[in-house]
Amino acid sequence: MTTFVFPTIAFQTEDRAADGRVTGKLDGKPDAKLDIDQRVAEAVRRGLSSRPRRLPPWLFYDQAGSRLFDEITSRPEYYLTRTERGILAAHAQAMIARAAGPVRNQRGANQPPRLRITELGAGSADKTRLLLKAVVERQGNVLYEPVDVSASALDAARERIEREIAGVVVAPRVMDYTHGSRRGLKLEPTHADERRLVLYIGSSIGNFDPPEAMRLLKRVRAGLKPGDGLLLGVDLVKDEATLLAAYDDVAGVTADFNLNLLARLNRELAADFYLESFAHRAIWNVSESRIEMHLESRIAQKVRLTALNLEVEFAQGETIHTENSYKYRPRQAETVLAEAGFAAAGSWTDERGWFAVCLGRAE
Secondary structure, eight states, X not given: OEEOOOOOSOEEEEEEOTTSOEEEEEOOOTTOSOOOOHHHHHHHHHHHTSSSEEXXXXXXXSHHHHHHHHHHTTSTTOHHHHHHHHHHHHHHHHHHHHHHOOEEOTTSOEEOOEEEEEEETOTTOTTHHHHHHHHHHHHSOEEEEEXXXXXXXXXXXXXXXXXXXXXXXXXXXXXXXXXXXXXXXXXXXXXXXXXXEEEEXXXXXXXXXXXXXXXXXXXXXXXXXXXXXXEEEEEBOOOHHHHHHHTSOTTOHHHHHHHHHHHHHHHHHXXXXXXXXXXXXXXXXXXXXXXXEEEEESSOEEEEEGGGTEEEEEOTTXXXXXXXXXXXXXXXXXXXXXXXXXXXXXXXEOTTSOEEEEEEEEO
């Protein structure tokens, strides 16, 4: 059973347990100590009121979740980051040269345009530095526009990149690129002699269901000019054991990452999730070609989210679906890009064929 009413925003905490649980009461007073993010509140209310229950993966990335994800990427089971980094290290210069391409000036001579780099979901921009260095080597300097919902992550990335790579000017854009107008992302127009190269690496596109992924790619395309490019990183289908290990590491870091989502609801919405009563589950859904992450209720239990006036009853074994990670088949990414309005301009993979980085050119 799930019941709820529209939330009263004013809230005052009463207690915080050692495991992160928070109990409290709504008091309706303007001097409340807890400010509710309405986007978080609405997503949680909608997701936990649905059947099956689900929560959107962007809720993972509070400060603690971002730190845990960085730790995941260094785990030996998590091949994605190091495999993509290897591809970029080996082919960054070729990618940048292909993205720029020659254009004709008014006298008819071929002259390569300058590139401006825009990255969606930039986060710490760790792998991006390989591409930025290649652009600086090619044209001397570059304007880099990292786009992310986290202002703190963007500030950290700007400080690090401008310190480590001379010639890069960082212009962060705090923006939720996953929502917005079909007319495209709201970005500063490029100059006449510039091409924009949008980076969407890290297999982030895999977190979207196919229709959602297509809508996102079309929105990116709508904001580009002919000749601009999109560099897309996708994880490829491989054996089930390797896939499952990447999302359920022996050290339990991915489990902590998944469970931190509930801890975040305890902190921000005064929920009383008892973390030890939920278990991390990773499942390979072969028919959908995706890894699914769930939080499974170990017991029959009721959870209250005080800040939402919401109570949720879980049966033993019932799950909250927290993430999908779609795995692409060879050439599938190029087909998807073509449908979104991008011509295939290049594709690079690792020796094992585990990961691909594909370049599409706006037509």
